[in-house]
Amino acid sequence: MERGRARRPGERAFAVLAVVFALVASWQAYGISGFSGLSTAGVFPMLAAGVMTLAALSVLWSTLRMPEVEEGQGRTIGGFLREVFPARQQVMVLMVVVYMLVLPWIGFVLSSSLFLFAGIHYLWRKRIVITIGLTVVTMAVVYVVFRVVFQVVLPQGILLRGLF
Known part of the structure; x- marks a missing residue:
């Protein structure tokens, strides 16, 4: 990650959504077979969802530590749309x-x-x-x-x- 880079429009919301998605995926993976054994069908999905959750939390943490974008540089809905949806x-x-x-x-x-x-x-x-x-x-x-x-x-x- 580049030091001193300002948070881009929508970046915080995307990071939060990534964490929510990873947690839902973890719940769904747990629902396959729970923690009933190391050779059950849900082990790999739970492992993958766990890694995804840790990665999403890491991205959220680094995103929240970034400085806000300066006033007038994309903080409006129009700036967000230009940045995220050109x-x-x-x-x-x-x-x-x-x-x-x-x-x-x-x-x-x-x-x-x-x-x-x-x-x-x-x-x-x-x-x-x-x-x-x-x-x-x-x-x-x-x-x-x-x-x-x-x-x-x-x-x-x-x-x-x-x-x-």
Whole structure:
């Protein structure tokens, strides 16, 4: 950990949530078989959850010792959102939501192709020909692996069901 670094927006809340999650995981791991023996099914989950709890407590302790961020440097909700959820992530989350809404209507192959093209084009910002080529190759591999090799039935979509 870097000395003298100010606590970033949301860092304390994340550390607290990590401790809560680790404690819940510990409870769940204990529920598998308790402390009934060293060779029971719950030993490894309890060990992993215990390590996770210790690590989360360590992160929380070091986070609480950090100085607060100075006034006007992200202490507002807007500063928190800019720091934790920047515009590029917001756009990608919006794309995922649109993808989820469109998938039942136009099917897996077309909606995934459009989502993949839009995501690559937005994040990578290369020429359109390269983006289209990468999208076509990727979707061909996905189609062959899932539809041909594993014989997974891919959703066709309500609008395209009668066409194919």
